[in-house]
Amino acid sequence: MSAPSHKRCVQALNEGLHEVFAERDDVYLLGEDVLDPYGGAFKVTQGLSDAFPDRVLTTPISEGGLFGVAAGMSLRGLRPILEIMFGDFIALGLDQVVNGISKFREMYDDQVTVPLVVRTPMGGRRGYGPTHSQSLEKLLLGIPNICVVAASECHDLGGLLANAVDDDRPVFFIENKLMYGRPNRRPEEGHIGELAVRETGTRYPALTFSGTDFTEASATIVTYGGMVPIVLDAVTELILERELFCEVVALSQLLPMELEPVFESVARTGALVTVEEGTLTGGFGAEITARVQEEAWSDLRRPVQRVAARDGIIPSARPLEDAMLPSAGDVVEAVVALEAVRS
Amino acid sequence: MSAPSHKRCVQALNEGLHEVFAERDDVYLLGEDVLDPYGGAFKVTQGLSDAFPDRVLTTPISEGGLFGVAAGMSLRGLRPILEIMFGDFIALGLDQVVNGISKFREMYDDQVTVPLVVRTPMGGRRGYGPTHSQSLEKLLLGIPNICVVAASECHDLGGLLANAVDDDRPVFFIENKLMYGRPNRRPEEGHIGELAVRETGTRYPALTFSGTDFTEASATIVTYGGMVPIVLDAVTELILERELFCEVVALSQLLPMELEPVFESVARTGALVTVEEGTLTGGFGAEITARVQEEAWSDLRRPVQRVAARDGIIPSARPLEDAMLPSAGDVVEAVVALEAVRS
Amino acid sequence: MTGLSTLPATLYARMYFIRRFEETLLDLFAQGKLVGTTHTYIGQEANAVGIVDHLEPERDVVFSNHRCHGHYLAFTDDAFGLLSEVMGKATGTCGGKGGSQHLCRGNFYSNGVLGSIVPVATGIALAEKKKGTGAVSTVFLGDGTLGEGVTYESLNMASLWQLPVLFVVENNHYAQSTPIELELAGSIAARGSAFGVEVAELDTTDVAEVHETAGWAVARIRETGEPFFLVLHTYRFSPHSKGDDNRDPGEIEKRRERDPLQIAGDRLGPAEREGIEQAAEQRLAETVAAADEAPAAEAA
Amino acid sequence: MTGLSTLPATLYARMYFIRRFEETLLDLFAQGKLVGTTHTYIGQEANAVGIVDHLEPERDVVFSNHRCHGHYLAFTDDAFGLLSEVMGKATGTCGGKGGSQHLCRGNFYSNGVLGSIVPVATGIALAEKKKGTGAVSTVFLGDGTLGEGVTYESLNMASLWQLPVLFVVENNHYAQSTPIELELAGSIAARGSAFGVEVAELDTTDVAEVHETAGWAVARIRETGEPFFLVLHTYRFSPHSKGDDNRDPGEIEKRRERDPLQIAGDRLGPAEREGIEQAAEQRLAETVAAADEAPAAEAA
Numbered sequence A, B: 001m002s003a004p005s006h007k008r009c010v011q012a013l014n015e016g017l018h019e020v021f022a023e024r025d026d027v028y029l030l031g032e033d034v035l036d037p038y039g040g041a042f043k044v045t046q047g048l049s050d051a052f053p054d055r056v057l058t059t060p061i062s063e064g065g066l067f068g069v070a071a072g073m074s075l076r077g078l079r080p081i082l083e084i085m086f087g088d089f090i091a092l093g094l095d096q097v098v099n100g101i102s103k104f105r106e107m108y109d110d111q112v113t114v115p116l117v118v119r120t121p122m123g124g125r126r127g128y129g130p131t132h133s134q135s136l137e138k139l140l141l142g143i144p145n146i147c148v149v150a151a152s153e154c155h156d157l158g159g160l161l162a163n164a165v166d167d168d169r170p171v172f173f174i175e176n177k178l179m180y181g182r183p184n185r186r187p188e189e190g191h192i193g194e195l196a197v198r199e200t201g202t203r204y205p206a207l208t209f210s211g212t213d214f215t216e217a218s219a220t221i222v223t224y225g226g227m228v229p230i231v232l233d234a235v236t237e238l239i240l241e242r243e244l245f246c247e248v249v250a251l252s253q254l255l256p257m258e259l260e261p262v263f264e265s266v267a268r269t270g271a272l273v274t275v276e277e278g279t280l281t282g283g284f285g286a287e288i289t290a291r292v293q294e295e296a297w298s299d300l301r302r303p304v305q306r307v308a309a310r311d312g313i314i315p316s317a318r319p320l321e322d323a324m325l326p327s328a329g330d331v332v333e334a335v336v337a338l339e340a341v342r343s
Numbered sequence C, D: 001m002t003g004l005s006t007l008p009a010t011l012y013a014r015m016y017f018i019r020r021f022e023e024t025l026l027d028l029f030a031q032g033k034l035v036g037t038t039h040t041y042i043g044q045e046a047n048a049v050g051i052v053d054h055l056e057p058e059r060d061v062v063f064s065n066h067r068c069h070g071h072y073l074a075f076t077d078d079a080f081g082l083l084s085e086v087m088g089k090a091t092g093t094c095g096g097k098g099g100s101q102h103l104c105r106g107n108f109y110s111n112g113v114l115g116s117i118v119p120v121a122t123g124i125a126l127a128e129k130k131k132g133t134g135a136v137s138t139v140f141l142g143d144g145t146l147g148e149g150v151t152y153e154s155l156n157m158a159s160l161w162q163l164p165v166l167f168v169v170e171n172n173h174y175a176q177s178t179p180i181e182l183e184l185a186g187s188i189a190a191r192g193s194a195f196g197v198e199v200a201e202l203d204t205t206d207v208a209e210v211h212e213t214a215g216w217a218v219a220r221i222r223e224t225g226e227p228f229f230l231v232l233h234t235y236r237f238s239p240h241s242k243g244d245d246n247r248d249p250g251e252i253e254k255r256r257e258r259d260p261l262q263i264a265g266d267r268l269g270p271a272e273r274e275g276i277e278q279a280a281e282q283r284l285a286e287t288v289a290a291a292d293e294a295p296a297a298e299a300a
Ligand SMILES: Cc1ncc(C[n+]2csc(CCOP(=O)(O)OP(=O)(O)O)c2C)c(N)n1
Pocket: B032, B061, B063, B085, B089, B092, C039, C066, C067, C112, C113, C114, C115, C141, C142, C143, C144, C145, C146, C172, C174, C175, C176, C240
């Protein structure tokens, strides 16, 4: 589906970092093992410490403390980027996020801002086991006054990262482990492959994909991040094997939630499926569902369906992991089930 | 609405602790400042260390470590109860919860169980300010394989706490700061005050309140914990001033979600309002809404409405705090708004 | 408070004002004029005053904890902002949003979650170092807060990266109701040096001694750019918060014999001392009156 | 592995088997027979083997970290369970759910989040003390893990409550790609004693030395019921995980001169040594064959 000329996502992110470092001298990067030649566990920071030795700090293994250090730097006018090696370890910093980073601006009566970016890879499908495979961004969605961004391989990854650095709010920039190695496929002439694509002009855009050029379709699927290519695969399968057309909304801004593209699409399709890699309960899909059923009640002809990981651990053995995580097949099934009950 | 003879909730919890300590000698309690004569910041453990000096440990201020210590005790066959002084500080222990406590049983292939209870008070309305007033149980709802219990002043508080200790799963037992000082009003002959009450026979029961003896009503309100008396006040106001009857479902088990009583009530009322003290986005109401719109789609005549705190900090000054947190008036408004759009 | 000719007089004036401010707060609570919570600094005044005198409010940064009023007053001298904040007034330091534990004004910050402020102060030092301002970042922690692991993460980073942080441990021998023997093992000073951080330790309520050692510590930080761990053994006379005190009254009485106000006051002539005290009482009365009249914080 | 007449022979046999097991794992990865991740123990064998020989698997408890294979094999001798776990087989220690970093069998546990295991091991010691079993709870941590604050929370609690924890720091001078100079300030040993915990420190790859000191430490814990902080300076010859190694090859070569296998092997007669090695190779080959044939883990 992708031309071989596309750069890989890890390279797009890496170039984004290099650009933002060249443009702004108040940007710093901190994290474990980020120095060259190693360049970070997933190689996103490659070359950065060689180019900007004073602004890249490799750190002790102290995630809790690092969230605090980044907060302190940003309170004093710098723009730190904190790399957390695995997204699973944000749990170690949540006190700083809940009780500090997200609160300082409002509780100090707008006397300060806390512009910082936390970059971290989430997601499974690499057999890393229960503590290195989770999609924990769901835990962040309940925290007011932060921004959660999770771009996909179809987004302008470097640009979004630069936007996050320019943002005056604390931004969690969620990456995906499998995405790193895949091509960063951008829309060309309004298309990615066979699908027409519209992109919002927002800071963290949403992409809407359509196989019918935004005319009629059976359902809208809203998703983000590493699930985007899986959902696009499912959509292709639905077209080819079932002659069912779906629109796909790939959000990149998960919080604060801005769902205009979803409402617009649901107005056309009348049905919605949410898809996320994290576990089902209390996740992305729950909040979207609550908002869409409220705002677009009269457009919805069927209840919103959620596709997500089963509520449990992510096992290490691949067959077990596969059974646990949502697949293209699960998305196909959800859309088909929606059709089946369509009145 | 309550007879003066009822014991206060703090006493009910305290008696529950004393009973469970007398019954089982594998139960331990750990927490900051829990020793007599102080007996804990909210006095729930009063008398316990005098009665069971070997099984009550006052601890250093090390919440993260304490979650781990409790996990270790429970892996080795004891039943620790961990008191976290303010619910806001569970954020310090979330790594232990996400990456340890909630995972051990399943990732170790059911070779172990992790029976432990974390007790902690949540909630505002005391002017304690942004870091001592939150309702952070919402963050727990996204974590698989744990149990979250939040009883109200109308539940058998001591009994529920004993059930939590007997539970083989990790249980978060959420208390409420304002509840402590209020009477523990239990149903008498199927009534609390004017309202008929049904109680499920589950380990952590749900209570359903009705002003029409479970015949017709305009809406169902689902809530829990410290919001229960506020919702009951709203219901009374709705009856007296608007002649609108609502059923109220007061859950005590928030996770895993078991919503039978909600489905049953919605089958009678056709409309649902969720009410929680935590901030709106990514909360209790979102998950309930997602489930109810899916399971009870044909019963719902209107979109589910959510009442919650505004997405922001909880300010210290009382007028600001009041404006931030959901009130009886907000509940009344939500029900009235639902009526207004009723076709 | 300015215009005092000698250092002992200045220090005494600051300490006296903090003492009376805190006593006034407790009174206002007792009268039901305040809600929420508060943790007073009564008995520990020599620490804030002795240290902060070496800091420059325009350049240096202070991050304080739940027991922050003394630090705040010593650093900002903004009694009206603090009192009206605690009273929930629109004129408060943070417009009533923060309350007693969550203050911010200029280069002063505080937060109420124990330990969490320590890495933030460390990050502040890192920023100031990178910006080349020469600022010192001071963070205050209690003995109980040494239970929080993030404190050691911070010591390690500050030491490793040679950051200008002044870690001040105020060991008042209690964490809320818990005596230090039940919360802390080993040695406080050794906890600093284990991380390669320079340590000084004082057991005194004499502001002159604190002032001298703190001066030396701050000078050393400015000179070397490296962190410093200042351990001050002290005592609070007031309850932990408002009325919760299970300590042996005899113990408190005994400690009151070393009241820092007494020690510092005895160094002044009676007239000077009385002048200072009267000026403080008058300022305090004016502050209370002004805060009382200030408009309550109101939702937008 | 039983039936060996002398302690040196027994220790050598255990070390040799661990070495060859780990090398085999790296081969299987290279062949694409394994997925996920793994952290091998090559070069550090003397630590696990020297310590664990003093523990009783039926009574004592071990909590290990991401680099857990050596500890696991030394404590449980369950090569088939471990190999089939890493291979994602239904016969694995945890039925394939845990994988390389998340093992559990009997009194052995491991978890892959650095630091988080330390308070759990402390809680285990508390439980065993309360139950009066006399068990020692051993927890293994790397130099890098000393960056995690919860380690110090645990030291404080273990010391305060006099818990039978053996904290073993394996300082292999690197945390992933980061040399210790960039992650750790001050002194490792002082970090233990600052919390009032008894410390011993060894810089050796000789299993006999580790065995002796560990024996003394375990005996002391059993006698006093108090924690112990055992610091072992060591080195890993293998990459951090599978192929990630930026260290100076000269440095590695130099360290290989002190290969613990060499030191322990030289103490044995050539025939005995060869016998041990052949037995190990045969056991390993059988283990690989059996694990290869074992059924893959399948979703229920
Ligand atoms: C993380 C956290 N845990 C618990 C508390 C509740 N608390 C507030 S002050 C205090 C005692 C602090 O003791 P110490 O650090 O010695 O300071 P002191 O009050 O003696 O000045 C406690 C437990 C808190 N604010 N934050």
